[in-house]
Each structure stands twice: as structure tokens, then as C-alpha cells.
Amino acid sequence: MSTAESNSGLTPTEHAHIEMLSRHYENKRSACVEVLKYVQTRYKFVADHHLSEIANLLAMSRTELESVATYYNLIFRQQVGAHVILLCDSVSCWIMGRDKLCAHLRQHLGIEPGETTPDGAYTLLPIVCLGHCDHAPAMLLDDELHGDLDIKRLDELLPLPTEPRL
Ligand code: FES
Incomplete structure (x- = not known):
């Protein structure tokens, strides 16, 4: 994924995949770790704008999702190397x-x-x-x-x- 791509929003395909992941849970916010991991596999880290977009999709506040993302040390919040x-x-x-x-x-x-x-x-x-x-x-x-x-x-x-x- 290029830097330009990581600066833009999630794609319709990624939205659809996140919807699919969240359907596995009674409450879609329960899918948050899985969704963060998925977005990280796409972009190597979870950028601020992606975090906000994921929070909206999972009906969470940005602060709630941020606290989950920063708790797990395998979720990267900044660009990392190859x-x-x-x-x-x-x-x-x-x-x-x-x-x-x-x-x-x-x-x-x-x-x-x-x-x-x-x-x-x-x-x-x-x-x-x-x-x-x-x-x-x-x-x-x-x-x-x-x-x-x-x-x-x-x-x-x-x-x-x-x-x-x-
Ligand atoms: S102290 Fe347990 S793996 Fe390093």
C-alpha cells in the first residue's frame, strides 16, 4: 500500500469486509480488535483518519476505539518499516x-x-x-x-x- 493510499480513506471493499467481520458479533463494537488488525494488514498501521472511520462503522466513539488501539501493543498507530x-x-x-x-x-x-x-x-x-x-x-x-x-x-x-x- 503506497503512502498516498494510506493517506486516503478506506475503500468500499474494505468497508464491506469490515461489515462482514462485524456481523460475526452480536454487538459490532466487539469486532473492534479484529477490524483494527484487518486495517493494519492493509496499511501496516492504523492512521488517525482510519481510526475515526472505523469508529463510525462500529458505532464507537473515537476515544473508545483509540483506547483499545493503544492498549494492544501489536496495533501500530504510526507508520512502521517494511x-x-x-x-x-x-x-x-x-x-x-x-x-x-x-x-x-x-x-x-x-x-x-x-x-x-x-x-x-x-x-x-x-x-x-x-x-x-x-x-x-x-x-x-x-x-x-x-x-x-x-x-x-x-x-x-x-x-x-x-x-x-x-
Ligand atoms: S521475558 Fe518472556 S519472552 Fe521475554
């Missing part, structure tokens, strides 16, 4: 060296957590426990969960620039 790295920063991963991995990513991507590389390839985000503590440190790379990470494994999973950028 690949999203969600590196766990909870206790087991922290004990098992996630800070070293984070430093490696920061250095080679040239960004801080919460930022996207200038070429739009990667966004680096912290995330709370992924439920993979027995394989800490862990991360979600896009939709895939990876555990038992070390720098070698990170470099295999992500074609990082070899020269540090920071």
Missing part, C-alpha cells in the same frame, strides 16, 4: 542478554528503539513478555517468534548492514 522487530524487554530476556542484542541492532540499524531506519526497511520496538521466556531472549520479527537469540542468530535472521551506523 519489517518490524519487536524485541522483548521483560525480565527473563533482560537476564539473558537482550540489552546486548538491542545494542547490536541499534548500532547496525543506526536507530534507537521506537524509530524506523531512513530507508523504511526496519522499525525497532520494545515489547513486553512474548510468553517465550524458556527460550529467552526472544523477539517477534514481523509475525514470527524467534527465541534463544544471540548476535550470530540475529545476523542470520536480519541482513543487517555490516558496518555499524551509530
Whole structure:
């Protein structure tokens, strides 16, 4: 989806799909998480104008939907890169060296957590426990969960620039 497309409203096809999703629930507002996820699959994030449009379609206030969207840390409210790295920063991963991995990513991507590389390839985000503590440190790379990470494994999973950028 291009930036121009993500700046425009939802398409008639997307409206129809949202209607279809909301029909699975007695109260259509109950479909809100599913609808937010659907819109995110289309645009990679849920823009402000899309949030307002979804709220109208689901008969919710914008504030109600905003509070749902910000509660779920897998719903992105800002543009993200082509690949999203969600590196766990909870206790087991922290004990098992996630800070070293984070430093490696920061250095080679040239960004801080919460930022996207200038070429739009990667966004680096912290995330709370992924439920993979027995394989800490862990991360979600896009939709895939990876555990038992070390720098070698990170470099295999992500074609990082070899020269540090920071
Ligand atoms: S603490 Fe990182 S997966 Fe649980």
C-alpha cells in the first residue's frame, strides 16, 4: 500500500469486509480488535483518519476505539518499516542478554528503539513478555517468534548492514 493510499480513506471493499467481520458479533463494537488488525494488514498501521472511520462503522466513539488501539501493543498507530522487530524487554530476556542484542541492532540499524531506519526497511520496538521466556531472549520479527537469540542468530535472521551506523 503506497503512502498516498494510506493517506486516503478506506475503500468500499474494505468497508464491506469490515461489515462482514462485524456481523460475526452480536454487538459490532466487539469486532473492534479484529477490524483494527484487518486495517493494519492493509496499511501496516492504523492512521488517525482510519481510526475515526472505523469508529463510525462500529458505532464507537473515537476515544473508545483509540483506547483499545493503544492498549494492544501489536496495533501500530504510526507508520512502521517494511519489517518490524519487536524485541522483548521483560525480565527473563533482560537476564539473558537482550540489552546486548538491542545494542547490536541499534548500532547496525543506526536507530534507537521506537524509530524506523531512513530507508523504511526496519522499525525497532520494545515489547513486553512474548510468553517465550524458556527460550529467552526472544523477539517477534514481523509475525514470527524467534527465541534463544544471540548476535550470530540475529545476523542470520536480519541482513543487517555490516558496518555499524551509530
Ligand atoms: S521475558 Fe521475554 S519472552 Fe518472556
